[in-house]
Amino acid sequence: MRRLLLPLLALTLTACPGAGPAADALDKVKARGKLIVAMDVGYDPFEVLDPDAGTPVGYDVDLVQAFAKHLGVEVEYKNVAWNSIVGVLQTGKADVIVSGMSVTPERQKTIDFSRPYYYVGQVVVKRKGDARIKGLADLNEKGMIVAVQESTTGEQAVRENAPEAELLRFAKTDMACMAVIQEKADAVVFDRPYLEKYVRDQRPDELEGIWEPFTAEAIAAAFRKDSGLLRQAFDATIEELAASGELDALVAKHFGEAAVADQQAKRAAAPAQAPAPAEDPAPAETGK
Incomplete structure (x- = not known):
């Protein structure tokens, strides 16, 4: 930016x-x-x-x-x-x-x-209907790709809680969300208020959230x-x-x-x- x-x-x-x-x-x-x-x-x-x-x-x-x-x-x-x-x-x-x-x-x-x-707390957002991901633990597997905004506590949360996942880092969280929609990543992790509003207002047919935060x-x-x-x-x-x-x-x-x-x-x-x-x-x- x-x-x-x-x-x-x-x-x-x-x-x-x-x-x-x-x-x-x-x-x-x-x-x-x-x-x-x-x-x-x-x-x-x-x-x-x-x-x-x-x-x-x-x-x-x-x-x-x-x-x-x-x-x-x-x-x-x-x-x-x-x-x-x-x-x-x-x-x-x-x-x-x-x-x-x-x-x-x-x-x-x-x-x-x-x-x-x-x-706030960090939450997981995935493609709508992706049954593989029910929570944070499902991201901690080799082959899982998690999109994050670089230099954020969301990135740090993935590093600490899902170390097996591959990270895709973006300058903005909306870019990370697009990577999930385009199947370049399996999920995005970021603050609940932003992701909840983004999914509800802009991508309700393509994304869904697991809205219980896993950080405080x-x-x-x-x-x-x-x-x-x-x-x-x-x-x-x-x-x-x-x-x-x-x-x-x-x-x-x-x-x-x-x-x-x-x-x-x-x-x-x-x-x-x-x-x-x-x-x-x-x-x-x-x-x-």
């Missing part, structure tokens, strides 16, 4: 007081008057390009808008290929990644995460290590949205009413902050 700089989304907002001399990246954002957000646009329903407006829309976008309102700034979106997105953040070309990123111990070595704002992942915003107060401001935004009921309304808007109770239960059971990395974390790909 080529990098695309999308137009500024101007907001009429009220500034909030500065956080003091140690405000790090927060001071820079407020002085600039603009929050620069890195996204891999095309991860529906988290973020997708509105073809008419030419700007991103989705769950992540609504959260960013609320965050910008909290800060009193405008927003600039950078559409970045997924395998480059952490580098864009670390080199200072963006202030934050809000793009359906899963928290992993490996990532926590180099970037900091906000409190989780959604919970927390989605959070990613920040550089010098962005502690900016991260805390994002956390405060999520807390405000949760307390007011607006977060549940956004979940219903983008994922359906049935997702609200599920997300409420997972938020209640999970720690408010993304857990610290283990001392010796298992290797993990940088991805969704």
